Amino acid sequence: MGIVVVGSVAFDDVITPFGKNLNAPGGSATFFSLSASYFTKVKLVAVVGNDFPKKYIRLLEKKGVDTEGLRIEKGKTFRWKGRYSWDLNTAETLKLQLNLFQDFSPELPEDYRDEDMLFLANIDPDLQLKVLKQVHSPKLIAADTIDYWIEHKRKSLLKVLKKIDILIINEAEARKLTKESNLCKAGKRIISYGPGSVVIKKGEHGVMLVSKEGIFAYPAFPLDDVCDPTGAGDTFAGGFLGYLSGLKSINEAAIRRALVYGNIMASFNVEGYDIKVLSKLNRAKIDKRVKAFRRVCSF
Amino acid sequence: MGIVVVGSVAFDDVITPFGKNLNAPGGSATFFSLSASYFTKVKLVAVVGNDFPKKYIRLLEKKGVDTEGLRIEKGKTFRWKGRYSWDLNTAETLKLQLNLFQDFSPELPEDYRDEDMLFLANIDPDLQLKVLKQVHSPKLIAADTIDYWIEHKRKSLLKVLKKIDILIINEAEARKLTKESNLCKAGKRIISYGPGSVVIKKGEHGVMLVSKEGIFAYPAFPLDDVCDPTGAGDTFAGGFLGYLSGLKSINEAAIRRALVYGNIMASFNVEGYDIKVLSKLNRAKIDKRVKAFRRVCSF
Numbered sequence: 001m002g003i004v005v006v007g008s009v010a011f012d013d014v015i016t017p018f019g020k021n022l023n024a025p026g027g028s029a030t031f032f033s034l035s036a037s038y039f040t041k042v043k044l045v046a047v048v049g050n051d052f053p054k055k056y057i058r059l060l061e062k063k064g065v066d067t068e069g070l071r072i073e074k075g076k077t078f079r080w081k082g083r084y085s086w087d088l089n090t091a092e093t094l095k096l097q098l099n100l101f102q103d104f105s106p107e108l109p110e111d112y113r114d115e116d117m118l119f120l121a122n123i124d125p126d127l128q129l130k131v132l133k134q135v136h137s138p139k140l141i142a143a144d145t146i147d148y149w150i151e152h153k154r155k156s157l158l159k160v161l162k163k164i165d166i167l168i169i170n171e172a173e174a175r176k177l178t179k180e181s182n183l184c185k186a187g188k189r190i191i192s193y194g195p196g197s198v199v200i201k202k203g204e205h206g207v208m209l210v211s212k213e214g215i216f217a218y219p220a221f222p223l224d225d226v227c228d229p230t231g232a233g234d235t236f237a238g239g240f241l242g243y244l245s246g247l248k249s250i251n252e253a254a255i256r257r258a259l260v261y262g263n264i265m266a267s268f269n270v271e272g273y274d275i276k277v278l279s280k281l282n283r284a285k286i287d288k289r290v291k292a293f294r295r296v297c298s299f
Numbered sequence: 300m301g302i303v304v305v306g307s308v309a310f311d312d313v314i315t316p317f318g319k320n321l322n323a324p325g326g327s328a329t330f331f332s333l334s335a336s337y338f339t340k341v342k343l344v345a346v347v348g349n350d351f352p353k354k355y356i357r358l359l360e361k362k363g364v365d366t367e368g369l370r371i372e373k374g375k376t377f378r379w380k381g382r383y384s385w386d387l388n389t390a391e392t393l394k395l396q397l398n399l400f401q402d403f404s405p406e407l408p409e410d411y412r413d414e415d416m417l418f419l420a421n422i423d424p425d426l427q428l429k430v431l432k433q434v435h436s437p438k439l440i441a442a443d444t445i446d447y448w449i450e451h452k453r454k455s456l457l458k459v460l461k462k463i464d465i466l467i468i469n470e471a472e473a474r475k476l477t478k479e480s481n482l483c484k485a486g487k488r489i490i491s492y493g494p495g496s497v498v499i500k501k502g503e504h505g506v507m508l509v510s511k512e513g514i515f516a517y518p519a520f521p522l523d524d525v526c527d528p529t530g531a532g533d534t535f536a537g538g539f540l541g542y543l544s545g546l547k548s549i550n551e552a553a554i555r556r557a558l559v560y561g562n563i564m565a566s567f568n569v570e571g572y573d574i575k576v577l578s579k580l581n582r583a584k585i586d587k588r589v590k591a592f593r594r595v596c597s598f
Contacts, residue, residue: 017480087480181316181386183503184523204482205504206518217595219505219516224483256598296516297596299555 002041003245004138005032006106006131007121007234009046009056009070012274013081013095014230016088021228024274025056027078028121028144031231034278035238035265037063038286040245043112045069045131047104049077059279068109075100088229088270089203108134117245120164121234122146125156132163140250142166142241144233150177162194168237170201183208184215199240199259201233207263209255216256221267221293228273232266235278239265264289301340302544303437304331305405305430306420306533308345308355308369311573312380312394313529315387320527323573324355326377327420327443330530333577334537334564336362337585339544342411344368344430346403348376358578367408374399387528387569388502407433416544419463420533421445424455431462439549441465441540443532449476461493467536469500482507483514498539498558500532506562508554515555520566520592527572531565534577538564563588 012026029046036042043066048057050072061067078101081094106127114136120128120143128143135141141164149157150173157177161167167190175181178189183200187210190198197211204226206219240262247254264286268277311325328345335341342365347356349371360366377400380393405426412435419427419442427442434440440463448456449472456476460466466489474480477488482499486509489497496510503525505518539561546553563585567576 087474175386182523182525184521188523202504205501206516208518208521215521215595216598217505217518217521218598219507219518222483222507222514222516224481224487226481253598260598294598296514299515299517299552299559299593 001116001245001247002043003036003117003119003241004043004045004069004108004112004115004135005029005036005119005121006045006108006128007032007119007123008078008101009044009048009052010078010080010101011052012230013079014228014273015083015094016228017084017086018227021273025053026080026230026274028231028234030056030060030275031234031269031278032119032121032238033060033065034063034275035235035269036242036245037065038265038281038283039239039242039261042066042242043069043115045106045108045112047071047073047100049073049075049100052077059275063279069112073100082230084229088226091229106131116140117241118142119237119241120144120160121237122149125149125153125160128160129156129163132160140165140241140244142168142237144168144237145173147173147176158193161190164195166197166199167195168199168201168233168240170203170233174198174200184210187215197255201236203229203232207236207259209259213252216259218259218263219297221264221289222296223267223271226270229270230274232270235269236262236266239263260290260293261286264293300415300544300546301342302335302416302418302540303342303344303368303407303411303414303434304328304335304418304420305344305407305427306331306418306422307377307400308343308347308351309377309379309400310351311529312378313527313572314382314393315527316383316385317526320572324352325379325529325573327530327533329355329359329574330533330568330577331418331420331537332359332364333362333574334534334568335541335544336364337564337580337582338538338541338560341365341541342368342414344405344407344411346370346372346399348372348374348399351376358574362578368406368411372399381529383528387525390528405430415439416540417441418536418540419443419459420536421448424448424452424459427459428455428462431459439464439540439543441467441536443467443536444472446472446475457492460489463494465496465498466494467498467500467532467539469502469532473497473499483509486514496554500535502528502531506535506558508558512551515558517558517562518596520563520588521595522566522570525569528569529573531569534568535561535565538562559589559592560585563592
């Protein structure tokens with residue numbers, strides 16, 4: 001099995017209470033691809049400008065990521081500048097330069113269209129719908145979204161939700177999408193919009209999955225030092241879906257384990273700036289932390 | 300074994316986004332005692348005025364709580380009025396009438412002083428120190444505190460911390476006490492102040508225990524309907540310490556299970572106003588939810 005991801009490859013300028021990290025590699029598809037690459041074959045669809053360093057693309061390729069779907073165009077790469085609060089729980093966008101991403105219209109290479117799994121990272125829901133028309137019949141489709149689309153493209157987003165299996169969203173977005181303060185109820189309402197399951201990411205508080213079968217919830221892996229939360233959500237999604245994609249069949253026990261792998265991948269990612277930790281992992285390190293996590297929350 | 304609790308028995312006037320609950324029975328020692336009564340023998344030390352309905356005291360006695368240490372004095376009972384935010388995560392104090400509680404000076408009845416366990420609920424750290432002088436040598440001493448004492452009685456509070464085994468505190472208080480935003484680090488710093496362990500309560504996000512042996516973390520029990528969070532923290536402490544108090548010996552596995560029992564007791568408490576749910580439980584209902592919780596977070 002393999003997984004196609006459609007999203008952004010970008011530059012991030014990040015300010016945390018502890019320091020700055022400018023001109024860093026980022027974007028939803030970057031974090032997702034790197035994270036998922038430890039478990040499965042990833043096929044990447046995104047666009048960058050010719051200002052984007054080739055070394056990052058080579059890094060992805062070295063991790064086995066198929067970059068046939070990554071278009072390199074003349075112009076500037078998407079850039080996000082943000083600042084985190086003192087407890088690293090919220091990010092304020094200081095500047096957003098869409099650049100080439102403004103006219104991004106994802107086109108899947110022919111051999112991507114038969115892939116088993118698809119992850120629609122946070123992009124305009126109208127583009128997510130466009131991608132959905134190109135794939136043949138993936139066994140599992142997951143999507144992410146953000147505040148902005150919930151507010152400005154609700155109608156298109158609801159169309160996307162009818163066509164996907166799993167929505168991966170953060171706590172505040174789940175509340176905003178459903179106008180429901182209780183997360184269990186918010187999760188159930190999202191399921192009524194279409195997806196069989198919804199994963200609610202709660203940052204330092206872990207993750208919750210709501211499905212027709214019930215609710216699973218896990219704390220985050222406890223960390224003494226969080227450096228940079230940028231990309232944690234996409235790294236989670238990469239670990240979660242990447243792990244599932246690497247399996248022969250998916251059942252409840254597999255989904256529970258996959259959530260834990262997502263959790264653990266995110267915990268690695270936030271320990272360093274941008275993709276620094278994520279690019280130097282191996283399966284043994286990952287499995288070791290999964291084992292440590294079992295010690296944290298079993299009783 | 301048994302446990303002595305020193306704290307408040309009070310009236311609460313509570314406003315939630317869904318309704319009002321006025322003249323309700325409340326106070327840290329009330330929630331703690333009721334919760335712990337399902338697991339152990341509780342001895343209560345507090346003060347109320349002669350305006351406090353006898354039926355609530357009879358209810359505590361019916362649950363096996365020893366009320367010899369509950370003084371009933373001429374005058375008015377402590378009263379708290381508060382309003383919860385739309386997501387029930389924060390409470391704003393609208394009015395605080397200390398009344399008789401202002402001159403509360405806890406005196407433990409003679410037969411309380413030899414008890415195995417002691418819980419110092421949230422009261423002035425100087426009074427907590429006074430209680431500590433009265434007890435002989437409990438096997439386990441736990442304490443709670445709040446913002447106000449961290450700000451105004453830091454010196455006395457640090458003296459308390461040197462004499463106790465477990466501090467039970469919420470997330471914001473842990474951060475405030477240590478001036479440390481990372482909760483793992485905050486927990487470790489608190490341990491350096493004296494207690495062997497610190498339990499950090501995170502409301503809807505569950506609970507975390509930091510000790511020299513490591514970190515345990517659990518999500519909260521997922522609930523569709525939260526009615527009134529008042530007393531959840533003390534109900535947690537009652538379940539946690541009550542469960543430990545009911546055991547012959549305490550080891551790591553017991554502490555992990557005790558945290559889950561605390562979690563589950565709090566989950567019951569928030570489902571109804573004041574002590575409504577808490578007063579009508581039984582051990583079978585509690586154990587059933589512990590079992591359901593295992594399904595929520597095992598993998």
